Amino acid sequence: MTSGRVAISRHYTTGDLSERILASLRESGKPISELRPEDFAPFDQFHLRGNTATRELAALAEVGAGTQVLDIGSGIGGPARTLAHAFGCCVTGIDLVEEFCRVAAMLTARTRLSDQVRFLRGEALTMPFADASFDLVWSQHALMNIADKAGLYAQLRRVLKPGGRYACYEIVAGPAGTPDFPVPWADDATISHLVRAPQMRDQLAAAGFRALAWNDDTVNARAWIAAQRPSRSGAESPTPARNCAIPAEAFKVMARNVRIALESDRMQVVQAVLSR
Secondary structure, eight states, X not given: OOHHHHHHHHHHOOSOHHHHHHHHHHHTTOOGGGOOGGGXXXXXXXXXXXXXXXXHHHHHTTOOTTOEEEEETOTTXXXXXXXXXXXXXXXXXXXXXHHHHHHHHHHHHHTTOTTTEEEEEOOGGGOOOOTTOEEEEEEESOGGGOSOHHHHHHHHHHHEEEEEEEEEEEEEEBTTBOOOSOBTXXXXXXXXXXXXXXXXXXXXXXXXXXXXXXEEOHHXXXXXXXXXXXXXXXXXXXXXXXXXXXXXXXXXXXXXXXXXXXXXXXXXXXXXXXXX
């Protein structure tokens, strides 16, 4: 593994993630022996707008029963379980972070979805899948850590069946400069690789993708993250990463930096579906 990939893996690894999540579930009164995918909604959707964004993207991509999905940067498996449970598809998740894959498999087993969802530790630029293996490639907030976008898009096209689709919900660079660090995907600029939305679209077109839908979701993302801020009474709203992958105090700083970057046009959000 290269130094960059080591740094990315180190950034996301906590060592006690499964214990944190199970403790949070117990504190919220969830029956650990009878868990449903929606019970994890506050903990397992590591992207802006949480489960709502996942379901909207799935509808836009026309995910259905039997769709073979590859989830790039699958994290602890929230979107994969949502796709399998709500839409009846089969999902393979791949992630660089070994701890994420282990926790994802544990949570999936507890929701009795292991026959539809599996997770592999691996790198998106060298995926261990045969050509034309999937109907749909999926990513949500996965591209920010990948510098070689052209190499990635070539891999996505390779593993898609002819006529297959790529559905993504991704953070891109805004026109007004770079975000302040740390942010949830990087402590500094060395592992953050944002590009502007037009550049992303051009790179995908060069790789052989045709846009079926291309939406700027920045306004909705701004509203969502603003709703996570503490109220005047001091009470805080729950946030997707708050109780698991990122310690609370560190997350407050990261969330503030993301909010400021969104509000100041230093960060934008793209929702898109493209055809191979």
